[in-house]
Amino acid sequence: MIRLSGVTKTFPVHRKSGLIRRTRSLVTAVDGMTFEVERGEFVGYLGPNGAGKSTTIKMLTGILTASGGEIRVAGLDPSRRRKELARRIGVVFGQRTTLWWDLPLGDSFALIRHLYKVDQKRFAGRLDELTELLELAPFLQTPVRQLSLGQRMRGDLTAALLHSPELLVLDEPTIGLDVVSKAAVREFLARINAEEGTTILLTTHDLGDIERLCRRVMVIDHGRLTFDGALEELRATASADRILIVDLASPGPLAPPTGTRLIRREGPRVWLAVPADVSAASAVAEVAGAHDVRDIALREPDIEDVVTRLYQGSPVQA
Numbered sequence: 001m002i003r004l005s006g007v008t009k010t011f012p013v014h015r016k017s018g019l020i021r022r023t024r025s026l027v028t029a030v031d032g033m034t035f036e037v038e039r040g041e042f043v044g045y046l047g048p049n050g051a052g053k054s055t056t057i058k059m060l061t062g063i064l065t066a067s068g069g070e071i072r073v074a075g076l077d078p079s080r081r082r083k084e085l086a087r088r089i090g091v092v093f094g095q096r097t098t099l100w101w102d103l104p105l106g107d108s109f110a111l112i113r114h115l116y117k118v119d120q121k122r123f124a125g126r127l128d129e130l131t132e133l134l135e136l137a138p139f140l141q142t143p144v145r146q147l148s149l150g151q152r153m154r155g156d157l158t159a160a161l162l163h164s165p166e167l168l169v170l171d172e173p174t175i176g177l178d179v180v181s182k183a184a185v186r187e188f189l190a191r192i193n194a195e196e197g198t199t200i201l202l203t204t205h206d207l208g209d210i211e212r213l214c215r216r217v218m219v220i221d222h223g224r225l226t227f228d229g230a231l232e233e234l235r236a237t238a239s240a241d242r243i244l245i246v247d248l249a250s251p252g253p254l255a256p257p258t259g260t261r262l263i264r265r266e267g268p269r270v271w272l273a274v275p276a277d278v279s280a281a282s283a284v285a286e287v288a289g290a291h292d293v294r295d296i297a298l299r300e301p302d303i304e305d306v307v308t309r310l311y312q313g314s315p316v317q318a
């Protein structure tokens, strides 16, 4: 569905180098990117600010032309066949809307139907389906500017899916949403991926989105892929520390067991980092043997720990 081969994107930038003089240089936003996404996959695209995520998405959708390499989306070269591609993909940018600000939501959809030349009967059926799934009925007559962020996002998702695209590209679709709206959007995305087989590429800083939805994760940094694999693999490969939480019977000194590090203490509670190559069982035994312990718990690294570690510059390869 998506194929990138050695794709590069550079931007010319001008910097002031004196009072009047300006020097021109090149910023490499995407640096020799190669990956494939198969039909029906749900892939998370992660990376710190400025990593090159939006630039990749803009090239995939034909908004930007690559400086080098080859891109195919649904078999098409996006920058040359942008219009044709637009009929086969849906795109949602969480930070801005594709809907008409002053029009009622329903009128925006009618315009979109026109733009994509969707057959009237098919459109009506599809709109009914999406209206029900996303519970849009109560505000179809409301102008877009009066919608809440969550309602607007549901509207944007509908707009992107009215022409039943094979591929949905999402850039931060849950940004700023409250817990309930976020859950509704996630449930909806999982459903259209599972039931309609829509391929989804999801860019997000919200790791909850990734954990809930993506079987495969790609991590990009400085324009290059630093990881491409299953979420579980990412967790294992990044080998973030596990955390041992020890409640002592009374506050007092504690010697960290071999190979562990003391990271925090609050009264009788102590937090120890246990690296992946240190046995948690022997750390527990060592603490329990040397101290009067009331309770002890081991916390596996969560996805936040893993990604923080990854972004801090320990590249991992699947």
Ligand SMILES: Nc1ncnc2c1ncn2[C@@H]1O[C@H](COP(=O)(O)OP(=O)(O)OP(=O)(O)O)[C@@H](O)[C@H]1O
Pocket: 011, 012, 013, 027, 028, 029, 047, 048, 049, 050, 051, 052, 053, 054, 055, 056
């Ligand atoms: N039009 C442009 N002109 C010059 N530099 C650009 C342009 N667009 C992006 N860049 C640079 O390219 C790099 C990648 O930017 P990009 O927006 O793709 O990152 P991102 O991963 O989407 O970041 P964020 O998570 O902050 O949205 C950054 O260094 C950015 O400053």
